[in-house]
Structures are given as structure tokens and as C-alpha cells.
Amino acid sequence: MQDFLAYTVLGLCLGSVYAIAATGLVVTYSTSGVFNIAHGAVATMSALFYWQLRFDWHAPAPIAIFLTVCVFAPLLGLVLEVVVMRGLRGTSEVTRLVTPVAVLLGINGAATWIWFRSSNRALVPKKFFGESNVKVLGQAVYYHQIIGVLLSIVIAGALYVLLYRTRLGVTMRATVDDRSLLMLNGGRPDRVSMASWAIGASLAGLAGVLLSPQLGALQVFALTLLVFDAYPAAVAGRLRSVPLTYVGAMVLGLSKLYFDWISDAGQRWLVLRNLRNAIPALLLFGALLLLPQDRLRGAIVTRTRERFRVPTMREAVLWGGVLVAAMAMLQSIMSGSAVISLANGVALSLMALSLVLLTGYAGEINLAVFTFAGVAVIAAWQFDVGPTGLATQKSLSVGAVLLAMCVCSLVGGLIALPALRLRGLYLGLATFAFGIIVYQLVILQTQPLHFNIFGGKFTVNLFTNGSLTVPRPHWFGINFAGQRAFLMLMTVLFAVLGIGIIAIRRSAYGRMIVAMKDSPAACATLGLNLTRLKLGVFMVSSAIAGLAGLMWAAERRTLPNNADFDGFQSLLLFMIAVVGGIGYVSGAFIAGIFLSVLSVVMPDVFDKLGSDYPSLHWLFVTVLGNFSHYVGPALVGIGLGKNPSGIAQQIMDGFRPLKKAPGATAIWVAAIVVLWAATWRGAVSNWHFSLISVGSLFIVPRIIMSVFEDRFAEEERAVAGEDLDLIGIDRAFRSSDRQVLDTALGLPAGPSGGVE
Amino acid sequence: MTLLECRNVGMKFGGAAALTAVSISAEAGVITGLIGPNGAGKTTMFNCITGLLEPTSGEVMLDGADITKLAPFRRARLGVARTFQRLELFTSLSVRDNIRVAGEIRSRWSKDKGKSDTQAEAEHIIELLGLSGLADRDVAEIPTGMARRVEMGRALMTRPRILLLDEPASGQDEQETEEFGELLLHVRDEGTAILLVEHDVSLVMKVCSFIQVLDFGCLIASGSPAEIQTNPAVLEAYLGEDHSA
């Protein structure tokens, strides 16, 4: 009984801090409709800022806390709102989900860069009032914890009054429902939105400062994950209700502490050692499933800005061939280390490919792609394990690959089944939670599991020794163990899968899944069983993810269990896939290469430049290299609001002029092939080859544009002369429109003739 | 024969009642009108019939069978199709594919699978609806009036027994509406019953053989076009109290 009370007290203390973090999320969501996944990162950044002031520069605690919670964090929130979140209006749910992910990774990257770049010093925050404590119901409670409890009560009360009892609060809640209506009524949505982001960030900062002593020494992603633990509370409040969120936070805190109690602080059942860390994810998953069911949704945003074109089969096959040929040519002139970066990129591209089908076409979300890679590796490992397992096998057998794909497909179906009625953000959170659960309970598990089923004994080997070694295939009489051969295998696989996915998109099945994305309600009224269709898409895409994951693991050869599965890699990949162009197979390719280039190649390039020009070392290495490594990928994600259809689309638009000048294009391609041949023979260095060929990508379309100006001018005129009615009104009114209108109305032409 | 019958359907959003014990019906082989001022509850009624909303009380019967609790897709398979007042087109697809995919969905569930040639049927419907010139356009860029026809074509591809049209003529000009009226009669003659919600009163009067009027979620009148035109309750609902004074 005494224990029970003690753990209850501690649970409520923990719950209070969660409540502060979670109500912050509720404030931003209920006013802007954006679920700020970056909340945890804002908390982390603020905790580090506080540490800097308080423990590195020895500022007095009240000043440090004031500067952190009332100045730094709100400013960060304001900047986010003004610079990033505003651009998200009228974009799809996916974009509104991904942009905060980019912000999260960007802030964490910046924090790592600022505080953890080189020195290995431990940043240790202390509690307020150190170890001073009082006894509550027999349990020693630190002043620090009491402060947390008091603040959480004050904050929850204040927010309740603010949101439900004041005019500003009502306006704030109205903003998310209908901006334009609010504007008509004289509200100022921009200001309201800014205020809510500032408040939300400030609460994140406070929660970060209060939570950070739990960690001992500060670590960026660990602290962010600690704040993530509060997210289920916000979901329990349906992201809108402050009181429910508060209750949810208490349930969270108590469950963690009660688990400590009954498990003897994790000593009792070793297999469940990591269950404590999975509790928030389990609760999140549970809360999502128990949420009142939304009715079938129609198109929420009638016109999103994303629009994807579908290539014809001929184009798909052609470009698949071009990809394989270009890769074969490229790898033959590349250095060994460059081939490794490229192979890493192609492996990631393969993983991103599963998202094209699932997210780009079907509009469903999977934030746990790497979890499927982990599951695939474990499944393949079971295949002909023998006494020593897969590692001693010389080749990855086809049977192992098929088993991995089947298992992944089943697992995909299993998470999809309960999650089927969830959409968008909620589905994203559910898959993310699923990823964390698998990570904590399966992937971090090192002991083999023994089962007795139907009298037979089964052993499932997980990541024994904390890592698994995956051999490369030896198929069709070709040994793909070598880096170059394996790169080509993956490229061919990508081309084949890509063509397959485009074939799906062009089939009746593909039209159905796209229709399901565009309007579930309309599909249902046409007699489509959405549940079955969704389940199927999830299973197919999970199988692809499994295959891709296995290739990715084989590319790595040895895979540790603690590096890539904690959820952040999956978030990063999802984000980059959207940036690349989630509706395009080419987008997936760009995404993988891009990720590899930004986080590995660019820093290498800057390193080389830095050592070539020592006097500029600080610029190349300290600034540019670190920048592209830590915040580069995030930055492109943040830019998504401006161009939600992704890079692939931009590139295609950029190269459109080439179509009009086939002769010039052929000459250009021929020139590059000649240059390649010269490089291959050793006449040109591959450094110059890449400089010239990459440079020409940017320059040649421009040149063609200006040389053949007349051809493009015609096109513009054709657009201007279009029937206004047919254009619809999804763009700004242009002066040329007025001329069209004038002509149509029979008014005299010219600037003075228009109707005012 | 009564094909569709709603008995005492009530629908509440929170505390506000959008429908109060409304009983309406639609006969096979005719066009039935459902009219009423803005906010009367017409769209809500459609949502209850197609299953996008579950009514808080009352029953929806199709051909004598109770379908109140069925999932939307099951009702569609029984022959209920609709268009949406707020367009629900598949914006990633072209006009042609919007119509075609409906046939493809149908061939997944219909019993005469395989026998039908969806593509030819889609072309026929495109022709019928006068969309041939627009067939390859993105649906996002065609005018609203035409978009409503696409929705209707999509619904027709399921070969419904009853077609619910929610303000299909809005966005079409006078001449287009004229043609559209002919089209409705044609569809009716092919054997599809229609329940028509429409603000264009002259169109309703022209094509409907029976009209029901909603106001503030209650059925206030029903009868032939001639009766409705002179019904004082209807005039009052449409023209306000000034008229009755």
C-alpha cells in the first residue's frame, strides 16, 4: 500500500510535466490545424538553451528560466509560424504532416551542431533547488517536481479559461475551422495564429526544462523522444480538449510509474525490459484506436496545390532503361567511395519507392518504413538459420527474400487493420507508434524467443549480439557481393519495381486507389469497399518495403539494432520522399540520392575543399559542411510549403523546353556521352566530368530556352488566349485575363477600355 | 411502386435538429423533386439515404428492405447512387477516368462481372452527357456545371436503380440546363428513378411528377407540381412572412 501511494505520487508528478507539454500541442493544433511534431524539438532546443545560460554561463535560475520560457521559446515559435507554417495553407494533409517533421529534424540538427559537434563533454542539467525535497504520503518529492505540478495546474487552468472563456480564445479556436469566415467577421487570423504558436512553443520550452534532469546528461534525440512521450495525452484530448489532455497526461505518468512498481523497476521480466519505454507508444496506439470514429470524409480541401502527372508505360520503360544505362556508365568512372555513397542512396530510393504507392497514390501514411526493414531482416534471418544463422550463408537466398516479403506484408496488414479507419495525421501517428513499439519490444530484444506450439519447439532469433549480418545475393549465376555489382542489382531492381508501380497506377486498381485518396466518400457511394482496398495497398507496399529493406541491409552488410529503427530515420525518409515528389517514381529515386548526397557527399566535398584551401577551412568545413550535414535535409523539407509537388515535378518542368528542341537535346546528350568516354579512358578526371555534366543540367535548358525563344512564346500566347471559363478560378487574376474578358464582352481593347 | 422510402428520419448535429421526423419517398420510373430553401436539410437527407450519416432516428427502406444500418458501399451495391452538392470529384484523374473508374469499381462487385465492357460504357456515358470535348481534361480545370455532369456520369456508371442528384444544374447556363432537363427525362426513360434536389424551380416543375418540400428540417408539403406551385405553406417558406400577410 505504501509503495502504491509512493508510486502514485511520482506518477502524478511525471504526468504534470507531460500535461504541460501536451497542452502546448493542443494550443497550436486547435488554432492552426497543424500537429506540431516539432514540439519535442522546440523543447529540446529550449532545454539546451537553458542549460547554456544556467550551467555554462552561470546565470541565476530565475533569469535563465525567464529568458528561456518567455523569450527564447516563444520567439522560436513565432519564427516557425511566420517562416514555415503559414505556407501550409491549402496544402494536403501529407504536406502538413511532413513540414513539421522537417522542422523537427532541422532544429535537432542545429542543436547537435551547436552543442554536440565535437567536444565530448557531458551537459548535465540540475533540478531546481537541487535535491531539496519534502515527504508527501511517505514519498520524497523534489521541489523540482512540486514546481512542475503547480505550474501544470496553473497552466491548464489558464488555458482553459483562455480558450473557452475569452473572446481571443474563441477566435483562436475558430481559426482552424474557417479562416475566411473569421476574417469576414473582423478577426485577425494571422495574429491569433502567431500568438498560439508562441504560447505552444513556450510551453514546450518549459516542459523541456522540467524534463531534462531525468536524462542525467542531455542528448538531443533522447530528450526529443522524452517529450514525444507526452503526445498520447494530446491525442487522448483529440488534440482539442484541454481537460481531457490533462487526464491523459496523468494516465500516462501513472502507467509508467505503476509499471515500475509491478516490475520491480524492470528487474522482474527481462523479456519485457523495454516495455516501459514502449508504454507511451502503446497508449498512443490505443488512444488512436479508441477515438470516436470519424464519418467518411469528403475532400477537406477542395483544391490542394499538389498535382501529379502519370507517365505512359512507354515513357516508364524508356526512363527505366535510361536509368540503368546511366548508372552503368557512371559507376564505371566513379571511385570506390563514391560508389558506396551512391549505393547507399539507391538503397534508400528503393525504400522510398514503397511510399510512392502507399502515400503518393493511395494517400495513406506509413511513418515506420525502417521498421519494415528491421522486420524483413529478422524474417530473412529465420530462413535456413541452422546453428549459426544467415551470417554464415554465402548468399541471400531467394527463399529468404520471399519469406521476408510475406512477413512484412502480413505485418503491414496487421497494423493496417486496426488503423484502417484512421487517416492522415492520425494514421501517421499510429504507424509511428507502431514503429516505436516494434523497436522497443522486438528489435532491441537480443535474446532468442522460444515457443512451444503444437508440441513443436520454435526459436525466433532476433538481433542476437545487437546486430545482424546480411549477405548479398548470388543470383542468376552472378555474384552481387561486390559493391559495383550490387549497385547495379539495386538499380535494376528499382527500375523494375518502378515500372511495376507505374503499371499499377495505370491499371483499374491504380485508378481506384487514387480515387480513394481523392474522395473516400464518393468511392463509398460508388460501392467500393474501402477497407479491403486499403488493406491490399498496405500489404503490397509493405512487401515492397520489406524487399527494399533487405537490400538496404545487405548494402550495409552489418546492421546494428540501435541506429536506424528509433523512428527518426523513418520520419526523415518519409519527409525526403515527399520533398522528392511522393507521387512520382522518379521522386523516390531523387529522394534516396538526395538524402545520401546531402548527408554524406556534400560534407565530403566540403571536407576536400577545406583541406585543399586551408585558409578557408572554417568556411567550407565548419559552416557549409556542417550545415549541409545537420540542417540541409531539413531545410529542403521546410521549403515544401512553397512547392508541394516536390523536386521531381520541378525538374520535369525545368526540362520541358528540351522537348521542343529535340535536335539540340540530342547533341547535348551525345556530348555528355563523349565526355564520359573520355573520362573512362582517363583523358578527363571524373571530378571535371561531374562538374561539367552537373553544371550543364542547369545551364543547357536555359540556353535552349533563349535560343528557341520563338517556340516558347507561341505556347505562352496559346495559354493567354484560353477560354477563361475553362481555366476555372484557381489562380490569381492576371491582366491578360482582363483582356480575354474584355474581348468576350465585346468591349474595346486596350488598357483604358476595361470595366472598372 | 415505391422504390425508396424514408420513414420519420431525424438527424441531430449536437443539439441542433437538421431533420425532424421527415417521411419522403420516391417511386420507381419517375423523377421526384425534393426542394426547400437553403439549410432546409436536403443534403442531410441525401447523406442519411446514402449512409454517409447515420440518422438519429427513423428508417430508410429500399424496395421494402431496411437499409438504415448498412455501410455506404453496400447501399451503393443495392442500387443507390448520388452526386454531391460540394463536388467530390477524383481530382487526380481526367474526366474520362473519373467516369471509367466508377465502372471499374462496379465491375468489382456487380454480379454480371466480365460481361460488361466498362470502357465502351464510359464512352457512351461521356457522349450522352455531352462531355466528349472535355474527356481528356483534368477535372480540376473544367467549369462547375460540367463537373456536375461528370459526377452524374460517374453515378450512372454504377447502373443505379435510384439516382440522387444534389443541385445538378447549378453552374450550368440556361441553355445547358434546358439540355440537362432532356437528359434527366432520358435517364428516367431508361429505367432509373431520380430524386432531384434543385433550386432551379422551373427545371423541377418541368421534369418532376411529384414534389416534396422541406423547410427547417420538416416536410411541409408534397404533391404534383401544380399543387406545389399554389401551396401557401410553400410560398411562405420561399418568400417569407411578407407574402402571407
Ligand SMILES: Nc1ncnc2c1ncn2[C@@H]1O[C@H](COP(=O)(O)OP(=O)(O)OP(=O)(O)O)[C@@H](O)[C@H]1O
Ligand atoms: N456536419 C454538420 N454539422 C453541423 N450542422 C450541419 C452539418 N451538416 C449540415 N448541418 C446543418 O443542418 C442544416 C441542414 O443543412 P443541409 O446542408 O442539409 O441543407 P440544404 O437543404 O442542403 O441547404 P442548401 O440548399 O443550402 O444546400 C443546416 O442548418 C446546416 O447548418
Ligand SMILES: [Mg+2]
Ligand atoms: Mg444542400
